[in-house]
Every structure is written in C-alpha cells, then in structure tokens.
Amino acid sequence: MSLDVRAPVQSAPESAPARRSAVGFLLGRTSHASYVVNGVRVALVVVWLGSWELAARTVVDPFYYSMPSKIWDKLVIWFTDGTSQGSIWSNIAITLEEAVLGFLIGTLAGVVLGVVLGRSRFTAEVLAPFIKGANAIPRIVLASLFVIWFGLGMSSKVATAFVLVFFAVFFNAFQGAREVDKVLVDNARILGASRWDLMRTIILPSATSWILASMHVAFGFALIGAIVGEFTGADKGLGILINHSQGNFDAAGIYAGMLITTVLALVAEWLITLLEKRLTSWRPPAVSQAAAI
Amino acid sequence: MTQITSSSPPGTATAAICLRGATKRFTTLDGAGFTAIRDVDLDVAAGEFVSVVGPTGCGKSTTLSLVSGLEPPSAGTVTVHGAHVTSIPDGVGYMFQADAVLPWKNVLDNVALGLRYRGVSKAEAHARARDWLGRVGLTGFEDRYPHQLSGGMRKRVAMAQTLITEPDLLLLDEPFGALDVQTRELMQNELLELWSGTGAAVVFVTHDLTEAISLADRVVVMTAGPATVKDVVTIDLPRPRDVEEIRLTPEFVELYKRVWDSLREEVEITRARGASHVA
Ligand SMILES: Nc1ncnc2c1ncn2[C@@H]1O[C@H](COP(=O)(O)OP(=O)(O)OP(=O)(O)O)[C@@H](O)[C@H]1O
Ligand SMILES: [Mg+2]
Numbered sequence: 001m002s003l004d005v006r007a008p009v010q011s012a013p014e015s016a017p018a019r020r021s022a023v024g025f026l027l028g029r030t031s032h033a034s035y036v037v038n039g040v041r042v043a044l045v046v047v048w049l050g051s052w053e054l055a056a057r058t059v060v061d062p063f064y065y066s067m068p069s070k071i072w073d074k075l076v077i078w079f080t081d082g083t084s085q086g087s088i089w090s091n092i093a094i095t096l097e098e099a100v101l102g103f104l105i106g107t108l109a110g111v112v113l114g115v116v117l118g119r120s121r122f123t124a125e126v127l128a129p130f131i132k133g134a135n136a137i138p139r140i141v142l143a144s145l146f147v148i149w150f151g152l153g154m155s156s157k158v159a160t161a162f163v164l165v166f167f168a169v170f171f172n173a174f175q176g177a178r179e180v181d182k183v184l185v186d187n188a189r190i191l192g193a194s195r196w197d198l199m200r201t202i203i204l205p206s207a208t209s210w211i212l213a214s215m216h217v218a219f220g221f222a223l224i225g226a227i228v229g230e231f232t233g234a235d236k237g238l239g240i241l242i243n244h245s246q247g248n249f250d251a252a253g254i255y256a257g258m259l260i261t262t263v264l265a266l267v268a269e270w271l272i273t274l275l276e277k278r279l280t281s282w283r284p285p286a287v288s289q290a291a292a293i
Numbered sequence: 294m295t296q297i298t299s300s301s302p303p304g305t306a307t308a309a310i311c312l313r314g315a316t317k318r319f320t321t322l323d324g325a326g327f328t329a330i331r332d333v334d335l336d337v338a339a340g341e342f343v344s345v346v347g348p349t350g351c352g353k354s355t356t357l358s359l360v361s362g363l364e365p366p367s368a369g370t371v372t373v374h375g376a377h378v379t380s381i382p383d384g385v386g387y388m389f390q391a392d393a394v395l396p397w398k399n400v401l402d403n404v405a406l407g408l409r410y411r412g413v414s415k416a417e418a419h420a421r422a423r424d425w426l427g428r429v430g431l432t433g434f435e436d437r438y439p440h441q442l443s444g445g446m447r448k449r450v451a452m453a454q455t456l457i458t459e460p461d462l463l464l465l466d467e468p469f470g471a472l473d474v475q476t477r478e479l480m481q482n483e484l485l486e487l488w489s490g491t492g493a494a495v496v497f498v499t500h501d502l503t504e505a506i507s508l509a510d511r512v513v514v515m516t517a518g519p520a521t522v523k524d525v526v527t528i529d530l531p532r533p534r535d536v537e538e539i540r541l542t543p544e545f546v547e548l549y550k551r552v553w554d555s556l557r558e559e560v561e562i563t564r565a566r567g568a569s570h571v572a
Contacts, residue, residue: 186363187393189381191407191458201406205397282397282438 066251071259074252084244085236088260095226095238096264098154102161103222109162110169110218111211115203118177131170139163143225143232152233160232161225165218172214176207209283212276219268223261309462309494310337310360314369317355328519329355332369335513335522339461340492344505346556347515348563353498354390356520357464360496361387373462386460388468390498394439394450400426401435403450407458425453428483445472449480456487463488463495469504481508481536489533502556506548507536514555517562524555 049068056067078088085091117124143160150156180203188202230239238257245253315333318326330352337343345353358364359371362381373382394403401422408418426432429449439447448471455463468484469477481504488495499505505512506528514524528548530539539545 183389183391183393184395187387187389188406188410189363190361190385190387191454192410194410197410201398202395205395208397280397282399282440284440 062251063249064251066255070252071255074250074256075259078241078256083241085240091237091241092260092264094154094236095223095230095261098157098226098229098237099161099219099222099264101154101158102225103165103219105158106162106165106222107169107211107215107218110166110214111173114170114173114175114211115177115199115207118174118207119199119203124174135167135171139167140228143229146229147233152235156232157226157229157234157237157239160229161222164221164225168218168221169211169214172210173207176210177203179210180206208279212272212279215272215276216269219272220265223265223268227261308336308372309339309341309374310335310496311372311375312336312356312359312369313372315356315359315366315371316368317352317359317364318367330359330521331519332521337494337496339494341511342488342495342497342509344497344499344509344512345515346499346502346505346512346552347520348517348556348560349500350563351515351518351559352520353515354466356515357387357466357496357498360462361385361464363387382462384461385464386455386458386462387464388451388455388466390466390470392439392447392451394447394454396439398438399435400431400437400439400442400450403439404453404457406454411458421457422453425457428487429453430479445476448472452480452484459491461491461493463493465495465497467498467500470500477504478537484508485532485534485536502549502552503540504536506530506545506552507534507539512548512552514552515559517559517566523559524552526552526555 052065053068056062056065062070082088083091117127139160142163143156146156146159150159184202184206185198188198193201226237227239227242230237231243234240238261242254242257245251245257312333312335315335316331317329319329321327333352333356335343335356345356347353355364359366360373360378362373362378362385365379371378373385376382395406398406401419404425405415405418405422408421409415413421423432423435426435429452431446431449431453434442434446439450442450448468452468455465469480472480485508497505497508502512507530509528512526512528513522514526515521516523526548530542530544530548
C-alpha cells in the first residue's frame with residue numbers, strides 16, 4: 001500500500017546559507033540578484049510571446065496555433081462582455097466551488113482513513129487489496145459514471161474531484177501515520193495519553209508533513225477533476241468553456257481557459273504553502289518549498 | 294563493608310517493582326527469536342534507588358520496558374506495587390534512552406504534556422511546567438522548539454517532562470549520557486535532591502559506574518546478553534550525598550573496584566563477541 005506516495009521533504013540539517021539560497025531560489029526571493037533574475041524572466045516571457053506572435057503572423061497558421069494577441073482579445077471579451085455561458089466570473093466560481101469542495105472532502109476523507117488505517121495493522125491488511133484495486137481504476141473514467149449517478153449538476157464534478165484528491169492524500173496520510181517514531185508514541189502513553197490524545201498530539205502532527213506534501217498536488221487534481229467532470233457534461237464552468245472552444249475550433253478560447261485555470265492553481269498553491277508554513281513553523285527552515293514545484 | 298546479595302527475598306508487599314524469572318524473547322525476521330533477557334529476578338522497594346549496569350546490548354532497556362508495561366514478558370512475572378503488569382501501571386515515569394520530546398511542541402508545552410494528558414487546565418499545567426523548567430535550569434527557553442536546543446538541553450526537557458507527573462516509580466534510561474561532565478554532575482545532585490523525600494522507587498540505567506555508585510542504594514550488575522542479574526552490590530554510603538565529594542572517599546573506591554570486577558568479565562565477553570562478528 002505504498003504506491004503513489006509523495007515523500008515529504010525532510011528537514012535535513014544543512015548550513016544556513018545553503019538553505020536560504022535554496023529557498024530564495026525557489027521562491028524567487030534571492031536578495032542580491034533578484035532584479036537580474038526577474039529581469040531575465042521577463043525577457044524570456046517577452047521573447048517567447050513575441051516569437052509566437054511573430055510566427056503566427058508570418059509562417060504558422062494562427063487558426064490552429066492561435067497567437068498571444070488573440071488570446072488576450074479573448075480574455076478581454078470574456079471579462080468584459082461575458083462568455084457563451086454567462087459571465088466569466090460565474091463560470092470561474094462554479095469550477096472553483098467544485099474543485100474546492102472535492103478538495104476539502106477528499107482531503108478530510110483521505111486524512112481520516114489514511115491515519116486510521118495507518119495505525120491499525122489488521123484493518124489495513126484486510127483492506128489493502130480493495131484499496132489497491134480501487135486505486136487502479138482509471139479515475140477519469142469515473143467522471144462518466146458520476147454523471148449517470150449524480151446528474152449533470154455540481155455533485156458529479158465534486159465526486160470526480162473527490163476521487164482524484166482522496167487517493168493522493170490517503171496514501172500519504174497512511175504512510176505518515178506508519179512512520180511515526182515509536183518512542184514518541186511510547187513516551188506519550190507513559191505520560192498518560194488516551195487513544196484520542198495520541199491521535200491528536202502525536203500521530204497527526206507527525207504525519208502532517210506527509211499530508212501537506214500530498215495537498216500540493218491534490219489541489220491540482222481537484223481542478224482536473226472538476227474540469228474533466230464539466231467536459232463530460234455540464235452547463236457552466238471553465239471545463240465547458242474549453243469544451244465549447246474546442247467545438248468551435250477556437251484555439252484562443254482553449255488557451256484562455258488554460259490560462260485562467262493555471263492562475264487558479266497557482267493561487268491555491270500559494271495558499272497551501274502559507275498553510276504549510278503555519279503548520280510546520282516548528283521545523284527548522286529547510287528546502288520544503290521544493291515540494292511546491 | 295560491602296554486602297553482596299544475589300537478589301532480595303521474594304517480593305514483599307512493600308516492593309514497588311518485582312521481577313521473577315522475567316524473560317523477553319523478540320521474534321526476529323528469520324523467525325528464530327532472540328532472547329534479550331532471561332530469568333531476571335529483581336526487587337526494588339518503594340523509596341529505593343537502584344542503578345543497573347551491564348555491557349552494551351545486554352538487555353537493560355528491555356528490562357525497563359517490561360517494568361513500564363510497554364512490552365509484556367515472554368515468561369516470568371512482573372509486578373508493580375503487588376499487581377501484575379498488564380498495561381502501563383499508574384504512577385510510572387520513564388525517561389527513554391532515545392530522544393522523546395515532541396519536535397512540534399515548544400519547551401513549555403513539552404514539559405506540560407503529561408499534566409495536559411491528565412486533564413490539568415492549561416494555565417495550571419503551564420505554571421507548573423515553568424516551575425520545573427526552573428529546576429532543570431531552562432528558564433528563558435520556554436518558547437524554543439527542540440531543534441533549537443542542544444542535545445543536553447533536550448535531555449533536561451525530557452527529565453522535566455517525566456518528573457512533572459511526580460511518578461512514584463521512575464525509570465531512567467541513561468538520562469545523563471548526552472550531558473557534559475559539569476552539567477551531568479549538576480543534574481545528578483539535582484536528581485538526588487528531587488528524589489529524596491518523594492518515596493519514589495528509581496531504576497537508573499547507566500554505563501558510568503561512578504554515576505551508578507554515587508547515586509544508588511544498590512547497583513545491579515547484569516551479565517552479557519541475554520542478560521540476567523549477575524550481582525547486586527549494596528551501596529552503604531551515607532545520604533544526603535554530594536556526588537562530587539562522595540567519589541573521593543575510600544569507601545567509594547572500594548565499591549567501585551567491587552562493581553568493576555564483576556562487570557569486567559561481562560564486558561570482555563561482549564567485546565569478544567563483537568570481535569568474532571567482525572572477524
Ligand atoms: N524490538 C526488538 N526486536 C528484536 N531485538 C531487540 C528488540 N529490542 C531490543 N532487541 C535486542 O535485545 C538486546 C538488548 O537490547 P537493549 O536495548 O535492552 O540493550 P541495552 O542493554 O539497553 O543496551 P545499551 O546499553 O546499548 O542501551 C539487543 O541485542 C537488541 O538487539
Ligand atoms: Mg539501552
């Protein structure tokens with residue numbers, strides 16, 4: 001039962017300067033060369049978009065490959081005049097709501113089940129083949145099934161997001177609960193901890209870095225679940241906008257949808273990193289941001 | 294002057310800890326089983342301080358884990374205050390050989406942990422924890438996390454964490470092993486002071502014979518693994534003691550020789566085994 005596990009980045013003791021520069025590097029916060037780094041980044045984007053635009057205007061056919069100016073126009077239209085499915089904000093809100101719900105329920109279920117099974121060898125052994133089997137199901141296909149079960153409304157998309165998130169979090173929580181240092185558990189038991197105390201003060205905090213490591217990918221999965229769910233059938237949402245753009249051979253619309261989704265994922269990633277920093281403030285500063293990439 | 298008893302008479306009502314024929318076998322991966330301790334007979338009276346010495350890997354920590362109720366014996370009996378040990382007995386405090394402070398709690402919360410588990414209010418638990426931090430010389434470090442402390446400071450946090458529950462049965466597994474000599478002597482005196490008058494039974498595992506003798510009422514010498522009790526040396530030095538001064542007395546030197554004579558053979562056996570493993 002150890003497939004799909006994303007190991008947390010352990011807080012290996014390191015020399016402080018190495019640590020700072022590694023973190024700075026990943027967060028783009030290196031103090032001394034930050035303008036240089038940012039300058040080069042901006043230059044890269046300009047060169048990339050410029051050459052794309054230029055190529056689309058000269059050699060390649062923008063009908064297939066679109067071009068930055070068209071994508072920009074599309075975004076402007078979406079945000080000012082609205083989309084074929086109503087205001088862009090309401091579409092974003094729907095997709096976000098599906099993803100967030102699926103993410104929250106999936107994370108909760110994954111953590112609870114993972115930690116409980118991680119601490120009970122017998123149940124884990126009994127359930128192992130079933131969980132492995134369930135995990136082997138191509139989960140995207142479930143989206144179709146959920147449309148039949150839950151209809152075209154929001155719940156089928158939440159369900160798709162849920163299954164994607166659940167397994168990602170479950171395996172990590174399971175592994176995290178197993179890896180708890182035995183001497184910490186023994187010490188707490190001697191000090192008078194009840195089963196619940198153990199769970200709350202030893203097992204969960206100890207598994208937290210494992211769980212958080214999985215949450216970084218899990219929100220991405222939740223978005224994928226929501227959008228794939230919308231692809232399968234819906235009347236609102238970013239997935240349906242992308243789907244319609246595809247139907248209309250509107251490459252710019254697909255890119256615009258992709259861009260909005262990416263921004264959502266990055267914002268969520270930033271929030272999860274904040275949460276992680278809060279929950280693991282007890283740890284020595286380390287390169288834990290690497291998990292965010 | 295030194296009295297040698299192979300083992301105290303069978304447990305009376307006052308014996309805080311009583312092991313009879315205690316044996317522990319661990320199941321190993323190859324299924325052969327590994328005997329860590331065999332036929333250990335040991336009595337510790339309430340208010341008595343017993344040091345346990347023995348070669349490395351002989352089974353000292355295993356013996357403590359049986360007394361604490363964390364591990365059941367494979368054979369023999371373990372009783373605490375006359376009752377068979379089936380789970381963790383009330384009033385037991387156990388300072389582990391390995392680091393057992395919670396890395397995600399600060400020093401104050403770590404020390405207050407036992408009280409919090411016992412339902413003491415946060416305010417009172419913190420107040421008492423502060424008091425204990427003062428006693429182990431860590432005032433001012435309340436808000437630090439364990440990774441911000443030195444190894445010796447972490448040991449002192451663990452000591453306060455264990456003592457705050459006021460155990461009447463105190464199991465200490467090489468508690469001062471990681472300390473520098475000066476702090477160690479300070480803590481030894483501190484421990485004696487804290488213990489005197491509490492009536493707690495103490496089992497103190499150490500590799501340091503000077504420490505073993507200067508603290509204890511009796512020193513138990515264990516054989517090379519699988520350990521059993523080889524020898525019990527009664528330490529009839531007067532109390533209250535000052536560990537730095539007592540070790541200079543001729544009586545102390547006499548006792549040291551006595552214990553070391555007994556232990557040396559076992560250490561040599563253990564070393565020879567290690568050498569044959571390497572060869
Ligand atoms: N859970 C276990 N499974 C198998 N063998 C074990 C287990 N715990 C301890 N042992 C073995 O039992 C023997 C005694 O271990 P123990 O930890 O009690 O030694 P010790 O006397 O405390 O040694 P030290 O002085 O080095 O701490 C060792 O050989 C060890 O390998
Ligand atoms: Mg040991």
